[in-house]
Amino acid sequence: xxxxxxASTSTLHGQPYLSYLLPExxxxxxxxxxxxxxxxxxxxxxxxxxxxxxxxxxxxxINIKVKGLHEFDDKIKALKEAKGIFTGGGNTFLLVDKLHRxxxxxxxxxxxxxGTPYLGTSAGTNIGGLxxxxxxxxxxxxxPSFKTLGIIPFNLNPHYLDPDIDSTHKGETRETRIKxxxxxxxxxxxxxxxxxxxxxKNEDIFLRGxxxxxxxxxxxxxxxxxxxxxxxxxx
Amino acid sequence: xxxxxxASTSTLHGQPYLSYLLPExxxxxxxxxxxxxxxxxxxxxxxxxxxxxxxxxxxxxINIKVKGLHEFDDKIKALKEAKGIFTGGGNTFLLVDKLHRxxxxxxxxxxxxxGTPYLGTSAGTNIGGLxxxxxxxxxxxxxPSFKTLGIIPFNLNPHYLDPDIDSTHKGETRETRIKxxxxxxxxxxxxxxxxxxxxxKNEDIFLRGxxxxxxxxxxxxxxxxxxxxxxxxxx
Numbered sequence: 001x002x003x004x005x006x007a008s009t010s011t012l013h014g015q016p017y018l019s020y021l022l023p024e025x026x027x028x029x030x031x032x033x034x035x036x037x038x039x040x041x042x043x044x045x046x047x048x049x050x051x052x053x054x055x056x057x058x059x060x061x062i063n064i065k066v067k068g069l070h071e072f073d074d075k076i077k078a079l080k081e082a083k084g085i086f087t088g089g090g091n092t093f094l095l096v097d098k099l100h101r102x103x104x105x106x107x108x109x110x111x112x113x114x115g116t117p118y119l120g121t122s123a124g125t126n127i128g129g130l131x132x133x134x135x136x137x138x139x140x141x142x143x144p145s146f147k148t149l150g151i152i153p154f155n156l157n158p159h160y161l162d163p164d165i166d167s168t169h170k171g172e173t174r175e176t177r178i179k180x181x182x183x184x185x186x187x188x189x190x191x192x193x194x195x196x197x198x199x200x201k202n203e204d205i206f207l208r209g210x211x212x213x214x215x216x217x218x219x220x221x222x223x224x225x226x227x228x229x230x231x232x233x234x235x
Numbered sequence: 236x237x238x239x240x241x242a243s244t245s246t247l248h249g250q251p252y253l254s255y256l257l258p259e260x261x262x263x264x265x266x267x268x269x270x271x272x273x274x275x276x277x278x279x280x281x282x283x284x285x286x287x288x289x290x291x292x293x294x295x296x297i298n299i300k301v302k303g304l305h306e307f308d309d310k311i312k313a314l315k316e317a318k319g320i321f322t323g324g325g326n327t328f329l330l331v332d333k334l335h336r337x338x339x340x341x342x343x344x345x346x347x348x349x350g351t352p353y354l355g356t357s358a359g360t361n362i363g364g365l366x367x368x369x370x371x372x373x374x375x376x377x378x379p380s381f382k383t384l385g386i387i388p389f390n391l392n393p394h395y396l397d398p399d400i401d402s403t404h405k406g407e408t409r410e411t412r413i414k415x416x417x418x419x420x421x422x423x424x425x426x427x428x429x430x431x432x433x434x435x436k437n438e439d440i441f442l443r444g445x446x447x448x449x450x451x452x453x454x455x456x457x458x459x460x461x462x463x464x465x466x467x468x469x470x
Contacts, residue, residue, distance in 0.1 A: 013403035044418030091415050093374075133375055138412040139328075139368045140419055142381050146374060159406035168248035170429055171394035177373040180326050183279030184375055194405055 001115035002151060003028065006128045007197035008158045010089055010121035018058040018121075020195065024208075026062045028117045029084045034065040036082040038108075040098035041090025041123040043140060055088060076107045082116060089122025089158075092135040096127060097143035109149045118151075122158050125192070128200075129155040134181055134189050136174070152198065152205055153187070154235060160191030160214055178216045188235050189216040190225070198231070205231040236350035237386060238263065241363045242432035243393045245324055245356035253293040253356075255430065259443070261297045263352045267319040269300040273343075275333035276325025276358040278375060290323060311342045317351060324357025324393075327370040331362060332378035344384045353386075357393050360427070363435075364390040369416055369424050371409070387433065387440055388422070389470055395426030395449055413451045423470050424451040425460070433466070440466040 005021070005028055012020050029035060039051040046054075052068035059066050066086070072078035079085065085108070087095070099105045112118045120128050126135050127148040134155045163173040172180070178189050191214035192198070199206040207213050212224040215234070225234065240256070240263055247255050264270060274286040281289075287303035294301050301321070307313035314320065320343070322330070334340045347353045355363050361370050362383040369390045398408040407415070413424050426449035427433070434441040442448050447459040450469070460469065 009405045011405055013405065043415040045414075094415075094419075133377075134373060136373075136406055138416055139370065139374060139381060140412075140416040141368075146377050159404065161404065161406070169394065169396065170244045170246055170248065171371060171396070177375075179280075180278040180329075181373055181375040184329075 002112060002200045002202055003115055004112060004118040004120070004128065004151060004200040005197050006125040006152070006156065006192075006200065007119070007121045008125065008160065008192035009194045012195055016058070017054055021119075021197070022058070022062055024197070024199075025059070025119060028119060029062070029064055032064055032084040032117065034067060035059065035084035035086055036069050036078055037066045038069045038085065038087040038095075038124065040070070041088060041092065041095035043091045043094050051088060055086060075102055075104055079104065079107050079111050082111065084117040084119075085111065086119040087121075087124030087127065089124060091140055092123040092126045092132050092137045093139050093141050093143055095123045096132050096146065096148060097141045099127070100144040105147070105149065109151065112149065112151050125158050125197075126156055128152055128198075130187050131155060131185075133185065134178060152200060152231075154231075155181075155185075155187050155189045156198075157189055157191045160193045162214075175214075175216075175222065182216060182218050186218055190214070190231070191216065196227070203232060207231065237347060237435045237437055238350055239347060239353040239355070239363065239386060239435040240432050241360040241387070241391065241427075241435065242354070242356045243360065243395065243427035244429040247430055251293070252289055256354075256432070257293070257297055259432070259434075260294070260354065263354060264297070264299055264319045267299055267352065269302060270294070270319035270321055271304050271313055271317040272301045273304045273320065273322040273330075273359065275305070276323060276327065276330035278326045278329050286323060290321060310337055310339055314339065314342050314346050317346065319352040319354075320346065321354040322356075322359030322362065324359060326375055327358040327361045327367050327372045328374050328376050328378055330358045331367050331381070331383060332376045334362070335379040340382070340384065344386065347384065347386050360393050360432075361391055363387055363433075365422050366390060366420075368420065369413060387435060387466075389466075390416075390420075390422050390424045391433075392424055392426045395428045397449075410449075410457065417451060417453050421453055423453075425449070425466070426451065431462070438467060442466065
């Protein structure tokens with residue numbers, strides 16, 4: 001019964017927040033007049049209220065109200081009663097830390113598996129995978145676990161960037177980092193470029209957007225997955 | 236009694252491993268005929284033996300032998316008896332995981348504080364700070380703790396990269412990530428550009444190399460620290 005969009009990024013260069021996704025969000029949240037926003041990835045600069053307001057302004061364009069999960073004393077009940085859920089981006093370590101410490105990871109997973117429409121962007125997408133271990137973020141806080149929602153049977157790398165072959169910088173490329181992950185972990189990793197998203201519909205997982213995605217698996221060369229592919233057929 | 240070099244990178248573009256640092260290493264390890272190499276950051280591709288051999292070939296040019304710590308059954312004893320120690324780069328999560336699980340973090344710290352000459356590059360430099368929380372690496376393994384050697388009273392970001400103002404990519408810049416760290420942590424962070432290193436001499440900490448470093452502290456604008464500055468005077 002899964003019904004989710006896991007997007008690489010909330011925002012494309014030069015466009016307003018979520019604007020490229022609005023036609024999809026209208027379909028995903030078609031029976032919703034109000035959704036719950038999870039603002040916990042944001043590490044400061046703006047408050048949970050301000051971050052929720054930004055999400056609210058985007059969803060106002062498709063006539064959906066947004067309430068921040070931080071507003072509820074009983075957060076598990078709020079998730080259970082939500083008609084739709086959106087987790088925004090920021091720092092994945094902070095988001096995962098908060099979800100585990102508030103005991104929200106499993107309730108959130110259960111709601112998504114039961115069919116509550118879910119949108120993730122960036123860190124909110126990263127947690128859709130089995131673990132957060134292919135995040136690009138800095139470990140600014142020590143979470144109780146790296147395990148995440150596991151609503152898809154692999155890991156994700158949002159904001160995937162191709163190696164810059166002209167670079168003289170000796171830091172690792174994204175590709176090198178993901179290959180390092182695969183030396184001690186077994187789940188595949190999908191590098192989702194900005195503008196791409198996964199559409200999770202029951203057991204199907206379609207790659208959407210105009211770009212291909214980069215797929216990394218143990219013991220095989222990385223390869224390009226064309227857009228509109230169904231990932232259940234290749235993993 | 237500290238006597239250490241913490242270098243942003245082992246290798247500069249187009250040069251052999253460690254070659255830009257050899258004149259400094261000759262001074263640092265002037266009383267050593269043999270040093271211990273800690274290869275644990277390397278996540279596969281090459282073995283601990285092969286990685287140690289690479290370090291050995293560089294040190295051969297200054298007539299120093301290199302033995303890998305993985306070769307010793309009693310690793311704590313090996314550290315205690317070492318005339319010099321070098322920790323190479325790779326994945327910081329893996330390095331910190333191994334150092335904690337083998338109970339080597341505190342013995343290594345004690346040796347460095349007692350005056351054993353120490354070289355770190357990249358991940359081996361990152362662990363010189365208070366915590367590994369300003370690493371650029373992917374969390375490919377869940378270490379027992381993010382705490383590190385703390386031989387300097389702040390955190391480091393090796394391979395520091397300035398923001399690319401022409402970029403259309405929406406992932407966070409290095410600067411943004413470090414500022415996120417400072418929203419929930421208090422220690423200063425030094426962004427060490429490639430080709431820069433810290434020379435730790437007793438209580439003094441000099442920035443060396445031709446470049447300035449970027450300094451991030453809570454509640455103040457980031458600023459450039461000129462090369463050859465003594466960091467104890469500014470932090």
